[in-house]
Amino acid sequence: MDFKERIAEALSKAIADADKNEIYSSIEIPSDLSKGDFAFPCFKLAKVLRKAPPLIAKEISEKMDKPDGIEKIEVVNAYINFYADKSVFIKEILVRVFERKEEYGKSDYGKGKNIVIDYSSPNVAKPFHIGHLRSTVIGNALYNIFNAIGYKSVGINHLGDWGTQFGKLIVAYKKWGDKEAVERDDIKELSRIYVKFHEEAKENPALDEEARGWLVKMQQGDNEALDLWRWFVDISMKEFNRIYGRLNIKFDSYKGESFYNDKMAAVVDEIKEKGLLTESEGARIVDLSEFNMPPCLILRRDGGTLYPTRDISAAIYRKKTYDFDKCVYITALDQNLHFAQWFKVIELLGYEWSGDLVHVPFGLVSLGDGKLSTRSGHVVLMEDILNSAVEKAATIIEEKNPNLDNKKKIAEDVGIGAVIFNDLYNSRIKNVVFDLGKMLNFDGETGPYVQYTHARACSVLRKAGVSDVDFDIDFSLLRDEASVDVCRVLSEYPEKLIEASEKYEPYIVTRHIIALCQAFNKFYHDNSILGSDTELRKARIALTYAVKTVIYSGLSILGINAPREM
């Protein structure tokens, strides 16, 4: 039992008809730490007990037993403030970290539950650009967060590996393409001819007609069309995998759109059988006017399938395959309506799990001078960004730590860490104007700051010598404010992981690691670790060890490497 639980226990004994869980969740950490380590506000009890909150606080505090580890209880207005015995507090939290090390913070909160996470999902044959970054890193972080708290995550890269862009690409390749150029420049060359196609098609609409023809050939199983299609897919995957490798990202499944080609007919039949399919303007739709939504398009006038058809089929397939408790889609906010529509169709089909489908939206990325567009070539390529970041990291290393071993690898870790961290720093919903300078800022609340703190802690531990990391310490020596603050942040880490999962918000973790680093850097600044007397030195080394361990674990959950030196 930890502090909060003991306090909740003592409080609920002193309050008539108390709901212990409710009391537990009401216990807060005071904004101003001079008001104690934990606080219980009594406002909510006023209605039930029909007394003034300050009076209630006073009565409860007089009636309650002092929980273990609490040395003082004080009533200020409607608050009951608890002052922890710092030695006990520090000991409880540090011992827990030492026992579990990198596992600290992980829990079995979601034990036995499966969560399918659909993220990244780029369109094949188009370059991986800045617009894909968010889904990719947010999805990956959520994947790790859910795994850490006991869920079984299934990561799916729902590749956009089918559709009209291939018809266009085949036309473009046959007209302007060159095998050697494609093999040499792979996706860049594909992208070049794709952009050219759109330019030319503006003048010459017959090209679009031709592209549709090739798509039909693909659908009919034409060998030439399918060979080209496979080739384009392979070329794209080569680039995607290179980027995923650099970003530390893996998927459990790469089943993309083409995988559902032969599974949609049955789903269309099912929609028809259940009486949901109606005809409108030649297309087949599910009418959703009753729910104040535009119709969900299932089949085109020419009988072709559409985005919702594929998503509905995929959801049904995933439920059968993974028996998910939640199926989560990490996509931009502008797809909100699309998801609301087909989620509704799943519900109307009578699937009781329709409520387990979750759209996790994030804000738009723009370039400041207009929306990103692959068609017009108005994009910033992911690889260029990663390279700039790594280059900047290398420059700084050259300047600050030129004798570092393994500089190349560390520049990669720091540069890419900066990019990932930057994306996971704010709530998802915020729109982002792409700003390379900001992304490559290495000062303040950034990835490199966290990595620096980690490297610094590692450096201290290295100098201390491994044998000095002795966990049999006198915890009372760490009662100073800076040390206690560090422990306070450490203590909140497990619940932050859970909070992040409930909100589908990696930034909860990101910001908590920042808070840990800030607390530690202050501690580091205020205290000499290695220069202190034997017992104190032991205690401070242990604290440093705990911090290092949790930073490492937090960063890896976000998908960021933590070098020991930088």
Add this chain to the structure above:
RNA sequence: GUAUCAUUAGCUCAGUGGAUAGAGCGUUCGGCUCCGAACCGAGAGGCCACGGGUUCAAUUCCCGUAUGAUACACCA
């Protein structure tokens, strides 16, 4: 037109139905003979968009307005 999302310090953003609204960047100032200065500290900087409502209590919840972003039929 309908819908979704947003609006908090110069900028980028946290935050909570309740005790004095916080951080980073930028800015001004201070701190390396000392465990890593990619660090730490201090200062300046706020009608929490506006108007109503609910509540003992609203920056936080609800409604409206304004502003901005986005989506809305055969692309994904």
